Amino acid sequence: MRELKLALTHIKEVQEMVSKLNCDSMALLGDSIFAADVDLCEDGFVALQHQDILTQQLNASCELIEMLVKHIDESELGELDKNIASSLEVAKAKKEAFSGNAFSEKHEDLSELF
Numbered sequence: 686m687r688e689l690k691l692a693l694t695h696i697k698e699v700q701e702m703v704s705k706l707n708c709d710s711m712a713l714l715g716d717s718i719f720a721a722d723v724d725l726c727e728d729g730f731v732a733l734q735h736q737d738i739l740t741q742q743l744n745a746s747c748e749l750i751e752m753l754v755k756h757i758d759e760s761e762l763g764e765l766d767k768n769i770a771s772s773l774e775v776a777k778a779k780k781e782a783f784s785g786n787a788f789s790e791k792h793e794d795l796s797e798l799f
Contacts, residue, residue, distance in 0.1 A: 690757050697750040704743040711736045745779040748772070 711733060718725055725733075749772045756768050 690754050693750045693754050693757075697747050697754070700743045700747050700750075704740050704747070707736055707740045707743070711740075741779065745776050749776050 714733070718729075752768055752772050
């Protein structure tokens with residue numbers, strides 16, 4: 686179990702790093718757009734939404750990994766299975782909620798916002 690815990694911790698750290706880089710990238714890009722006083726086209730707006738979705742999904746995965754690492758030592762296998770199933774359902778719901786914001790038909794014409 687020690688190796689599993691180390692592997693999960695490594696994956697979580699990498700995902701947190703990528704999430705932070707993505708957030709930093711979004712902030713820099715947003716600042717550049719604002720400073721240049723550029724009207725962002727629909728594709729640019731969708732691209733920014735995609736970056737936000739990436740960050741949110743990485744964070745949801747990190748939460749699941751954190752729960753797994755926490756319960757590896759303190760739970761019996763049956764309890765761990767219940768926690769994994771519950772956390773997986775939450776992660777799936779977050780995935781559906783976030784991806785729906787960028788890809789649903791209700792956001793097809795974003796040009797009205799600009």
